[in-house]
Amino acid sequence: MNALITGGSSGIGQAIACRLAQQGARLFLVSRSKEKLEISKRLIRSEYDVQVEIFSCDVSNFNDLQNVVNGIEEKYPIQYLICCAGQRLCGKIDDIESFKLRENMDVNYFGVVNAYKAIIPAMKKRKSGKIGIVSSVAGYFSAIGYGGYSPAKFALSGLAECLRMEARDYGVGLTIIYPSDTDTPMLEIEKKETLPECLAITKNSKIMSADQVAVRLLNGMKKNKFEVYCNLEGRFIRWFRVVAPKLYFRKLDSVIRKDRIKRGVL
Numbered sequence: 079m080n081a082l083i084t085g086g087s088s089g090i091g092q093a094i095a096c097r098l099a100q101q102g103a104r105l106f107l108v109s110r111s112k113e114k115l116e117i118s119k120r121l122i123r124s125e126y127d128v129q130v131e132i133f134s135c136d137v138s139n140f141n142d143l144q145n146v147v148n149g150i151e152e153k154y155p156i157q158y159l160i161c162c163a164g165q166r167l168c169g170k171i172d173d174i175e176s177f178k179l180r181e182n183m184d185v186n187y188f189g190v191v192n193a194y195k196a197i198i199p200a201m202k203k204r205k206s207g208k209i210g211i212v213s214s215v216a217g218y219f220s221a222i223g224y225g226g227y228s229p230a231k232f233a234l235s236g237l238a239e240c241l242r243m244e245a246r247d248y249g250v251g252l253t254i255i256y257p258s259d260t261d262t263p264m265l266e267i268e269k270k271e272t273l274p275e276c277l278a279i280t281k282n283s284k285i286m287s288a289d290q291v292a293v294r295l296l297n298g299m300k301k302n303k304f305e306v307y308c309n310l311e312g313r314f315i316r317w318f319r320v321v322a323p324k325l326y327f328r329k330l331d332s333v334i335r336k337d338r339i340k341r342g343v344l
Contacts (some may be wrong), residue, residue, distance in 0.1 A: 079103040080154040082147070084137050084193055085163030087114035089262035090212055092121070093288035094160055097296055099126035106150050107132045108143070109163065137163045137189030138181075140196070147196040159197050160210040160295070161190045166264050167226030168272040174226050186230035187237070194241060202248040208299045209245065211238055211254040212291070215312050218256065219319065221330060223273035242304055255295045255306040256316075260286045278337035279330070284311060 081098050085091035086107030095105050099122050107130065109115050115132035122130050133146045150156055167174065167182040190211055201207030216224055217231035238254040245252050259265055259280060269277070286308055298306035307313045318326050338344035 079158060080106070080150075080156050081158035081160065082106040082108065082150065082156045082193075082197070083160045083162060084108045084189060085161070085212075086132075087111055087118045089162070089264055090257065090260060090288045090291050091160070091162030092118050093292040094162065094210075094295065095122055095130075096125070097289070097292045098158070099128045099130075102126075102128060103158070104129045104154060105131070106146075106154075106156070108135050108137065108146060110134060110136050136185075137161075137192055138184035140188075140192040143192050144196045147193075147200075151200050155204060156197055156200065157206070158208050158210070158299070159193060159201075160212070161193050162212045163189045164212070164264070166268050166271075168223060168268055168276070169226060170223065170273070171225040179226055182226055183230050183233070186227070187233045190234060190237065198245065198250070201245075201250045205249040207250045209241070209250060209252045210295050210299050211252070212295065213238075213254050213256050215256050215258045215315060217254075219315050221276070221279055222334065223276040238304075251299065251302045253295065253299045253303055253306060255291065255298060255308065256312055257291045257308050258286060258312045259283045260288055260291055262288055274341060275334045275337055278333055284309065 079101065081103045083091050083095050083105065086095050087109035095107060095118065098105060105122065105128060107115055107118060112134040115134060119130045119132050135142050135146050137143055164186045165182060167178060194209065211234055213234045214231045216228045217235045220228035234254065238252060242252045291308060294306055294308055335344065
């Protein structure tokens with residue numbers, strides 16, 4: 079198996095790479111940081127006797143990503159594409175500069191679009207392949223402080239529904255996963271930079287490991303599942319929002335109000 083993983087230098091992407099290495103997959107890891115890629119490569123190679131190639135590339139740059147894919151495809155057919163590259167952006171929309179909002183969308187949304195467009199011609203020609211997209215519970219849940227992050231993840235939900243139908247005509251499977259809070263470097267950054275209201279909303283959330291997310295995604299891809307929810311909490315949030323929206327928003331507002339009273343800002 080030949081697998082290309084964007085965001086493969088750390089977090090969920092690295093965990094997926096390790097799980098695929100257990101299966102003997104040949105790995106191609108893409109990330110902006112060459113240093114982190116080297117660390118990830120050494121980690122995987124220290125545990126598994128597999129081929130690991132790394133590529134320093136910004137997924138928001140289609141031409142660069144296309145060149146990476148073309149170079150790999152000259153030697154090995156990419157059978158798995160897994161899109162994990164992403165970044166957090168915390169704070170109120172009022173306080174975030176517009177260029178940062180655009181940059182976040184470029185990485186979190188267009189990074190997936192670019193990867194798909196770079197590889198799909200080859201997969202269509204072979205009439206086979208599997209594509210995995212790592213979204214987030216923030217792909218269907220949003221609140222104050224998530225305006226810089228959630229919109230891109232919401233966009234991935236709509237994109238995935240389109241691509242599922244487009245890709246299936248050529249025998250290509252597509253799976254999107256919605257992890258809840260996951261123990262990754264990105265979560266540590268969020269804890270330091272996020273608003274107090276966000277911490278109040280998520281304080282009782284169960285933290286998943288990156289490996290748990292990796293296992294669920296790969297199992298979902300193997301079984302040709304379209305949507306993968308990681309736990310009951312994630313499923314409940316989506317159900318609650320759809321079935322009882324008024325009660326849902328009342329509850330959300332209540333949590334934020336109680337937090338502000340507790341902190342003496344209301």
